[in-house]
Amino acid sequence: MNRFRKEFRLSGSGGQGLIVAGIILAKAASNEGYKVTQTQSFGPEARGGSSRTDVVISNNEIYFPEAQSFDYLIALTQEACDKYLFDLKEDGLLLIDSNYVKNLSMTVNNIVEVDFSDITIEKLGTALPMNIVTLSCIVKLSNLISEKALERAIKEIMKPSIHEINIKAMKLGFELSEQAKMMQ
Amino acid sequence: MTKKEEKMNVPTEKNEPHTQLLQGNEAVALGALAAGVNFFGGYPITPSTEVAEYLSEELPKVGGKYIMLEDEIAGMCSVIGASLAGAKAMTATSGPGFSLMQEAIGYAKQAEVPCVVVNVMRSGPSTGLPTKPSQGDIQQARWGSHGDAPAIVLYPHTVREAFDLTVRAFNLSEKYRTCVTLLLDEVLGHMREAVVLPDPSTLRIINRLKPSVPPEWYKHYEENQKYPTPLASYGEGYRFHVTGLAHDSLGFPTNKSSEVAVMMNRLKKKIIHNIRDLVQIETFKMDNAKIAVFAAGICARSAKSAVNQARFDGIPVGLLRPLTIWPFPDDAAKKMLRDVDVVIVPELNEGQMCREIERLKMDPKSKLISLTKVDGEIITPAEILRVIREVN
């Protein structure tokens, strides 16, 4: 089997649930039998402030645990996008929320630009599971992790009382990824 | 099945040894439980709090004691008290709390009370950067408390190793009757990694040796070269005295230089006569290396990545990594200095570990490069690789 190392960075502001999304992604990768590390960086605030989490997935020993040149970047604020875009690989995929990220400081080959927050509120009645919508979208596009493994990880990490809404969010994410594929 | 059993890979029909996603701090808590911790006293502080959080949930379920004190000083003191009463006791903290605990840590070493202190290091000085990594407590872990106290300090670099070295920290503390420190990088404390934990029944656990002599013969500070040395607990018939003052073999205060010398010697001998048992190192691609990287904790992970890449490019470079940082692996470091032309020491401080290599460097021609970073970010493989290429 070819060696691979895929790097994800999920970035935005505190309270958007990105770190939970990162943990779910790491759990899903672990469920698939990959080596995985998940690291995070956050300020002192519980809500607001910048927040990011890195997930590195490999079929080999992972030495350096943080993402340095991303294969996948989720940016949910303009600030995060400005800060991390330059470290996206040339063939890397950028996923942004078009409501929050208006300007790109460089040209990007692969981009998914969707108003995730609006669609999440419209379809699910709350903006809370937007982290799962965006995560599921990028997981689907990455082709690394099966739908089943992701669903299992969501159920393992999250409280039972919010399983239903987040599974719906996951399915919504998958649908949006299909649309994104067609756009490309 | 309890959460602990489920996580600890207790083999049951349903629960095959399995890969799980575990945080570094969580692995420390699980390692402590595997080693038999039954007392935690502490005070919350980022980035170590998850250790306390986990144990506050688990200890009451298994009859262990968890208490949150009014500050880190009290936390450390309660740990020593509990240990004297027979507990396997620990606390977990970070930089500012570690500073506050130093006096009591010195007491535990002077009075020879087994206990474990986990310090998940964060950026300093002072309050510094609470959520950012640093390796700034390497020298504090050795010399933080006043006086010449022995120091056993372990330093993991993966989540699995955090589990293993926590178990080892308890074992060494019981065996040598002293306070053992486990240093962790903030990155590792908060990092999640896919790991498989060992079956707890396969772990070697050292428990406290109880005295076999009747109470009237018992000298808890008797000159003894054998480890573990027996230690009674309060309430078991051995009504002994413990003090932080210089003391004789019965623990009573003494000013006699002959008795003080014996006591100080015993503290020293614990370490220098047992270097082989205490020091653990890892060598990584050191065969025929002309350049060596000497790194611990998270910097060793960056170094491994850099060494791999450099070896791929044909550069003869390797890594020497201490798992026991105190006592310092003098012999291994001296051998490294003899074998290679250049040593690079990357660390997240202003050169605290490099000082030790400097101390051991005999050949003026061999080159020592200190690569330091204190801005709250970790040293990347690219930064180490750049230095490797420059010196090649």
Added chain:
Amino acid sequence: MATIPQKIIHRYLRRNKKFPHVWCMGCTNGIVLGSLIRAIAELELQKDNVTLVSGIGCSSRMPVYVDFNTCHTLHGRPIPFATGIKLFKPEQNVIVITGDGDATAIGGNHFIHACRRNIDMTILVMNNNIYGMTGGQSSPTTPLNGISVTTPHGSIDPVFDICKLAIGAGATFVARATAFHTIETSKIIRDAVIHKGTSVVEIMSTCHVSYGKLNKKGGPAEMLRFLKDNSITIAEAEKLEPEKKEGKIIRGIFHKVEQPEYCERYQALCDSLQKDEKPEAASPKKEEAKK
């Protein structure tokens, strides 16, 4: 008491510890130790089940001479050491011996939190109004205008009322005694040890070599006489007008209430958790991200 008091005391002294003790001639620490031993003897506590924990200072040297589990800790820290011992071995009778400086200056934080927690231990605060061992520096109980080597012009610091402090912090048994009234002190200590919860006894003692000398209070006998003449019981104090109570040491039990004790609460928590823990059902996950 049927046995001669001296004989009782000898039963509890450590034979392997070489006397003489460290205290100055005329010091009242030994008298208070006598009161403590008589209280323990009267309660017929097993020596193995008594743990004495002390801090740093003259009074804190007490444990080394007696045949119990003894721990001479750090300056200001006997209470957290004792908390660890008591929580891990609740069957131990834990008695903390501390001084005014040890308990209310450097160890003030631990003192109030022990009171708040109501963990079952007896805290004997030996108040001699000064740091005696180190040569007579001022403490939080050195009286206003009192002379010490660090307040040569008289102290300008207001003092702590240790009993009020303990009551305010939540101690469930608070009393004051003196080194002169040995029998009464013994009884108060006995009641404090029996009491379930944090009990604080402030014991007014004397230091003629530093406080007494610096403030011209006379020798050991004069200082003991001062305790005798200037202290009144709570009942006597109630009859006096406020201005006449000024400067008097009031003795007796000020506060005694029954509150749930910390170790018992902890045990109840353990019991409830162990009952809930069903062997088959996996406990809920708690892996959501912290922060």
